Amino acid sequence: MIFLDNAGTTPVLEECKKIVDRCLTEDFFNPSALYAPSIEVSRKIKEARESVLSDLRGAGNLLFTASGSESDNTALFCTKKANGSRIIVSKNEHPAVLNCAQELKQRGFDVVFCEVDGCGRVLEDSFRNLMTENTSLVSIMHVNNETGAINDVKNLCRIAKEINPSVIFHSDGVQAVGKIKVNLTDLNVDLYSIGGHKIHAPKGIAGLYIKKGVTIRPYIFGGGQEGGLRSSTENVGGILSFAYAVREAVRCQKESAERIGLLRKSIIDELGEGFLAVDGEKQSPYILCLAMKFVRGEVMLHSLEKYGIYIGTGSACSSKKSHKNLPTILGLTPEYENGIIRVSFNRFTSENDIECFKKALKSEYNTLLKYVRG
Amino acid sequence: MEKIIMVRVGELFLKGNNRKYFVTLLDKNILAALNGLEFRFHSTQNRMYVEKYEEDDEGEILRRLQCVFGVSSLSPAWKVESDFEKIRMLCDEISPKKGQFRVTVNRADKRIQKKSMEIAADIGGYMLSKSPERKVNLFTYDFDVNVDMREDGFSYVFYEKIVASGGLPVGCGGNGMLLLSGGIDSPVAAYCMAKRGVKIYAVHFHSFPYTSELAKEKVINLAKILVPYCGEIELSVVPFTDIQYAIKENCPIEYMITIMRRFMMKISQKLAESKNCGAILTGESLGQVASQTMESIQVTNSVVTLPVFRPLIGMDKTEIIEIARKIGTFDTSILPYEDCCTVFLPKNPVIKPSIEKAVEYENRIPNGAELIENAIRNVEVLQIR
Numbered sequence: 001m002i003f004l005d006n007a008g009t010t011p012v013l014e015e016c017k018k019i020v021d022r023c024l025t026e027d028f029f030n031p032s033a034l035y036a037p038s039i040e041v042s043r044k045i046k047e048a049r050e051s052v053l054s055d056l057r058g059a060g061n062l063l064f065t066a067s068g069s070e071s072d073n074t075a076l077f078c079t080k081k082a083n084g085s086r087i088i089v090s091k092n093e094h095p096a097v098l099n100c101a102q103e104l105k106q107r108g109f110d111v112v113f114c115e116v117d118g119c120g121r122v123l124e125d126s127f128r129n130l131m132t133e134n135t136s137l138v139s140i141m142h143v144n145n146e147t148g149a150i151n152d153v154k155n156l157c158r159i160a161k162e163i164n165p166s167v168i169f170h171s172d173g174v175q176a177v178g179k180i181k182v183n184l185t186d187l188n189v190d191l192y193s194i195g196g197h198k199i200h201a202p203k204g205i206a207g208l209y210i211k212k213g214v215t216i217r218p219y220i221f222g223g224g225q226e227g228g229l230r231s232s233t234e235n236v237g238g239i240l241s242f243a244y245a246v247r248e249a250v251r252c253q254k255e256s257a258e259r260i261g262l263l264r265k266s267i268i269d270e271l272g273e274g275f276l277a278v279d280g281e282k283q284s285p286y287i288l289c290l291a292m293k294f295v296r297g298e299v300m301l302h303s304l305e306k307y308g309i310y311i312g313t314g315s316a317c318s319s320k321k322s323h324k325n326l327p328t329i330l331g332l333t334p335e336y337e338n339g340i341i342r343v344s345f346n347r348f349t350s351e352n353d354i355e356c357f358k359k360a361l362k363s364e365y366n367t368l369l370k371y372v373r374g
Numbered sequence: 375m376e377k378i379i380m381v382r383v384g385e386l387f388l389k390g391n392n393r394k395y396f397v398t399l400l401d402k403n404i405l406a407a408l409n410g411l412e413f414r415f416h417s418t419q420n421r422m423y424v425e426k427y428e429e430d431d432e433g434e435i436l437r438r439l440q441c442v443f444g445v446s447s448l449s450p451a452w453k454v455e456s457d458f459e460k461i462r463m464l465c466d467e468i469s470p471k472k473g474q475f476r477v478t479v480n481r482a483d484k485r486i487q488k489k490s491m492e493i494a495a496d497i498g499g500y501m502l503s504k505s506p507e508r509k510v511n512l513f514t515y516d517f518d519v520n521v522d523m524r525e526d527g528f529s530y531v532f533y534e535k536i537v538a539s540g541g542l543p544v545g546c547g548g549n550g551m552l553l554l555s556g557g558i559d560s561p562v563a564a565y566c567m568a569k570r571g572v573k574i575y576a577v578h579f580h581s582f583p584y585t586s587e588l589a590k591e592k593v594i595n596l597a598k599i600l601v602p603y604c605g606e607i608e609l610s611v612v613p614f615t616d617i618q619y620a621i622k623e624n625c626p627i628e629y630m631i632t633i634m635r636r637f638m639m640k641i642s643q644k645l646a647e648s649k650n651c652g653a654i655l656t657g658e659s660l661g662q663v664a665s666q667t668m669e670s671i672q673v674t675n676s677v678v679t680l681p682v683f684r685p686l687i688g689m690d691k692t693e694i695i696e697i698a699r700k701i702g703t704f705d706t707s708i709l710p711y712e713d714c715c716t717v718f719l720p721k722n723p724v725i726k727p728s729i730e731k732a733v734e735y736e737n738r739i740p741n742g743a744e745l746i747e748n749a750i751r752n753v754e755v756l757q758i759r
Contacts, residue, residue, distance in 0.1 A: 298586065299584055302582055302584070306583075370623075
C-alpha cells in the first residue's frame with residue numbers, strides 16, 4: 001500500500017501504540033483520583049503538556065481536546081468578543097473554522113472573509129483592508145489543508161495587533177506542526193490549534209495553545225479537568241502518545257521537509273500534458289494539489305486504488321461542500337475544475353512510493369482520457 | 375395472567391387448502407424477524423401468539439412484527455384462563471379507574487354457553503361496581519375492553535389493534551430478481567413486490583472507478599433497510615465498467631443508456647435463472663426519465679423472456695417518495711453518490727429508441743457475449759441480513 005493522503009490522517013507510530021497500550025492496561029488509573037498510581041498518571045499528563053509547549057516554543061497553556069475541529073470551535077466560540085464586532089477568517093479555512101464563522105454570523109457578528117491568491121494564500125492587502133479597530137477575532141490557518149500554502153501568520157498577526165492591540169488572533173496549525181517550523185512565541189498568536197493524527201498520533205487527541213494572558217470560557221462543565229476549561233476524564237493514552245508524536249515530528253522536521261520537498265518537486269517536474277500543479281512560493285512540502293484536464297478527481301482516486309495507492313480529492317462534485325470553493329480560488333477553467341486531486345505525504349514517504357505513484361498516475365490518466373463524458 | 379402479543383393474519387384466510395402452507399411460511403418469517411430476542415411463539419388455527427418475552431422488549435417485538443408481510447394486525451394482550459371470575463377481576467384490575475368504556479366480547483370457544491352480549495354485560499357490571507367513576511357508553515368511549523375467548527381454553531384481553539403491513543408472507547409468491555440502483559424507486563419496488571409474497575434477490579451494477587465504494591455501501595445499506603420487510607436479501611454486485619467502456623467505444627452516445635440497460639436486463643435474466651427467480655423486478659415508472667418511456671421500455675424489455683414486474687409503473691414520484699419515507703429508504707436513497715447510470719450520461723439520450731437500431735448498434739460491440747460472461751463470473755455476492 002502506498003498511502004498518499006496524509007493530510008487526511010497518518011499511520012500511528014509504533015511507540016505511540018505502545019504508550020497507548022500501557023495507558024489502557026498498567027496505567028489505566030483516573031488521573032483525578034488520590035492514590036499514588038493516579039497521581040503518577042496525572043504527573044505524566046503535566047509533563048506531556050510541558051513537552052508539547054516546549055517543542056513548539058509556546059509561552060502559556062495547552063488545552064488538550066479531542067480533535068482539531070474541537071480546538072477550532074473552542075477558539076472561535078469561547079473567546080470574549082463584543083456583540084456585533086468584526087470577525088475575520090480567510091476564504092479557504094477548514095470547515096471547522098468556516099462553519100463556526102457562518103454560525104457566528106447568524107448570531108449577529110460582522111463576519112468577513114479575507115481574499116486569498118491562486119495558491120490559497122491569504123493576501124496581505126485584503127487582510128489589512130478588512131482589519132479594523134472593532135475586530136475582536138481573527139482566524140487564519142497556518143498551512144492550508146487543500147493546497148499546502150503557508151500563510152505569513154507572524155506578519156498578519158503583527159498587522160492585526162497594530163490596528164487593534166486587543167484582538168484575539170487564532171491560527172489553525174493542524175497541517176503545520178511537524179511539517180514546517182512552528183515557533184509559537186515568534187508567531188505571537190493568541191490561540192493555535194494542533195492535531196494528533198496528522199503527525200502519527202492516534203485519532204481523538206488534539207490541542208489548543210492559549211497564550212499567557214488570553215482567557216477562554218469553559219465549554220464543558222463537570223469535574224474541572226483541564227483547569228476547569230474542559231471537564232472530561234483525560235484521554236491519557238492519547239495525551240502521552242501525542243506528546244511523543246510532537247517531539248518526534250519536531251525533531252525530524254527540518255531534515256524530512258527537505259527530503260519530501262524534493263519528492264514533491266519531482267512529481268511536478270514530470271507532470272505531463274493535462275495537469276496543473278498548485279505550487280506557490282511559500283509552500284508546505286507535504287501537500288501537492290493537482291488539477292487534471294477532463295478527468296474527474298474522484299475517478300482518478302478510485303483508479304489508483306487498484307494499485308493500492310490512496311490519494312485525496314478536491315472534487316467539486318463531492319458531497320463535501322468545503323471543496324466547492326477550491327476551483328474558484330485556484331482560478332481553474334471548466335475543463336479542470338472537476339479534476340482536483342490532493343496528494344499528501346508524511347515523513348516516511350519513500351522515493352519508491354513516489355515513483356510508483358508517478359507511473360500509475362500517468363498511465364491511468366491516459367486510459368481514463370479515452371472515456372471522458374461525451 | 376401473562377402479557378402476550380396476539381398476531382392476526384389477513385388474506386391467508388382466503389387461500390383455502392393452501393392455508394397450511396401460508397401459515398407455515400409466515401411462522402418461519404415471524405421467527406426470523408424476532409431473531410435475537412427471548413420469546414416463545416405458538417400458532418393456532420386463526421391466531422399466533424408471542425409469549426414469555428422480556429416485558430421491556432414488547433415495543434421492539436411490535437415494531438418488528440409490524441414489518442412482516444402476512445400479519446394484518448397486532449394486539450398486546452393479557453392472557454387468562456377462560457374463567458369468568460378471573461376474567462372479571464383482570465378486566466377491572468388493568469382498566470383505568472375512571473372514564474367511559476365499553477366491553478366487546480368475541481366468543482370463539484363455542485363450548486361456553488353464555489352469549490357474548492351477556493358476558494360483556496356481566497364484565498361491564500362488575501367493572502362498574504368496582505369503580506363508581508366508570509361509565510358505560512357503547513358509542514363514545516375512552517377505552518374498549520376487548521375479550522377474545524379462544525378455543526384453546528384461554529381468553530385474551532386487549533385495548534388496541536395495531537395495524538400491521540398486511541400482504542402475503544414473503545416466499546409464497548416465488549423469487550424475483552430486483553434491479554437495485556441506489557435511487558429512490560428500486561427499494562420501493564422491492565417493498566411492493568415483497569408485500570405480494572415475492573422473495574427478493576437483488577442485482578446492482580457497479581462502475582468502479584466511476585462510482586465509489588460509497589455508492590456500493592449505499593446500496594448495501596438500502597438492502598439492509600429492506601430486510602425487516604423482505605427478509606434476508608442476496609445481493610449480486612456486477613462489475614459493469616468494461617461493458618460501459620465497450621458501449622462508449624462502439625455505439626452512438628445517444629444510445630448509451632438504452633444499450634446499457636439492455637445489457638443490464640440480459641445479465642439480470644441470467645442471474646435470475648441461476649437463483650430460480652420467476653421474474654425480473656424494476657422500479658421503473660412510466661415517463662419518469664428518458665429510459666422509462668414506453669418505447670425505451672419496449673427496447674430494453676425485448677432482450678428478456680422472463681416477465682418483468684414494474685410495480686411503480688403507474689405511480690407519481692410523490693407517491694413513490696411517500697412509500698420510501700414510510701419504509702425508511704428515502705434518506706439513504708438521496709445521498710449524493712453517483713450510480714452507474716449517471717456516469718456516462720449523454721447530454722441528449724434518445725427518448726424514442728427503436729429495437730432495430732439498438733440491435734444494430736449493439737452488434738458493433740465485437741465481444742458482447744463474452745463481456746456478459748465475464749461480468750457474471752466476477753459477480754460479488756453479498757448476503758444482506
